[in-house]
Amino acid sequence: MRRGNGSTLRSETGTSLCRLVPVLLALLCILPPRSPAYAELVGHGGPVHAIAVSDDGETALTAGFDYSVIHWDLAAEKALTLMYGHDAAVGDVAFVRQTGLAVSGGNDGAVYLWRIGEAEPLRVLHRHDGNVSAVAVSPDGNLIASAGFDGMVRISQVAGDAAPMVLKGHAGPVNAILFTGDGERLLSAGYDGTIRLWTPATQVSELFAEIGLPVNRLSLSPDGKTLVVAGTDEAVRLFDTESREERRFMLGHEAPVLSIAITPDGKRFATGGARGQIVFWSLADGRPLKTLRGHKGPVWSVAFTPGGGQLLSAGRDGRVIRWDLETGLQVGDGHTEADTPYVPPGDALAARGAKLFGTCAVCHTLTPDGGHRAGPTLYGVFGRRVGTVAGYPYSKALRESDIIWNEQTIGALFEKGPQHVVPGTKMPLQRLRSSEDRRALLHFLRQALAFAERQAGQNKGE
Secondary structure, X not given: OOOOOOEEEEOOOOOOOOOOOOOOOOXXXXXXXXXXXXXXXXXXXXXXXXXXXXXXOOEEEEXXXXXXXXXXXXXXXXXXXXXXXXXXXXXXXXXXXXXXEEEEEEOOOEEEEEEOOOOOOOEEEXXXXXXXXXXEEOOOOOEEEEEEOOOEEEEEEOOOOOOOEEEEOOOOOEEEEEEOOOOOOEEEEEOOOEEEEEEOOOOEEEEEEEOXXXXXXXXXXXXXXXXXXXEOOOEEXXXXXXXXXXXEEEEOOOOOEEEEEEOOOOOEEEEEEOOOEEEEXXXXXXXXXXXXXXXXXXXXXXXXXXXOOEEEEEEOOOEEEEEEOOOOEEXXXXXXXXXXXXXXXXXXXXXXXXXXXOOXXXXXXXXXXXXXXXXXXXXXXXXXXXXXXXXXOOOHHHHOOOOEOOHHHHXXXXXXXXXXXXXXXXXXXXXXXXXXXXHHHHHHHHHHHHHHHHHHHXXXXX
């Protein structure tokens, strides 16, 4: 289950055009002028369910409802690799330490192993019958565990092709899973309100604690002595792992608690809630230290940078926010004039079209050097056959389509919906019903792309 000013690593998705599955269809999104400026990691075409930060703090992975995993350069705020393999929303993602690998689990039931830097997964480790809610990696990087809505915990070896181990014990969906520090045991929790402690070698579990209400997330302190529990009852609990007694019961959220992260030094932790709050706590005594507000809707994931000075958060609003914990503000500053698309002076129709694309920067760029985001660059889109931009991982339906993008086919895409234009695509239905809005969109796109082509020609001439 998962205001300040400054830098937002975000995918701002509106309610109209850009909540699309970008790997499956090339839609048309560009960035309009706005104020104040923000630094962004633009990439996901919708909600973001999970964040993982690398041990060196230089990169991060995010898991999106747009079926993608994205590998980011945090300093440059740039997508390094768009990773596609899942056939549904991706629920969780993690680095496999010191191996150059990663793991993800999705609502398609698949748990994939990836090589960082590659766009497609290496292989499926195992599958659940239903959503994968969480994945975990053993400290030595040899084992991958996953929790599923099928009530199972499954464990696979990273190397080799041995059949996965299946652990049965929960009476309902399993929401959270993690390895102990020595890697010899496993903690899990779920809808049945129990926390179970497993010994994978024997496939036997014992009851660690019984909460009585569904548990959403677990996190273990670096010294292994404290277990932090997030529940649907709006409470955060601290358990002593040796005595298994509840040490603290804290209320600070106004809704179910959905995510947890502990600082590397083990002194503080953060929790994200269903109403957009992030609460920062003392781990020693459970005191609330500060509350951060920036998300609209549930905060499904929080993750600290290695030094513990910054926190990344993500949720249903599609934003991945970077927080400075000393000030409690979002970090950084933003866009340059180069990010602003061209609108001819006095052209009201183009201005209207630009406004329609105001929340769609997550999808595409307009310039030849802009590269791919969640969708391919739109540079040269008019007259181009669907699914032919080099380096972009299109769906099978798009790769095999003979449709040519022009004003008629692009207009039909928004008028009739994706399934009518490209049969077989899995993209959710998205329509722009007003003919005037479609006309404005197409006019703006023509003007903006023509300007981009002129600029590219002038730069080439130089």
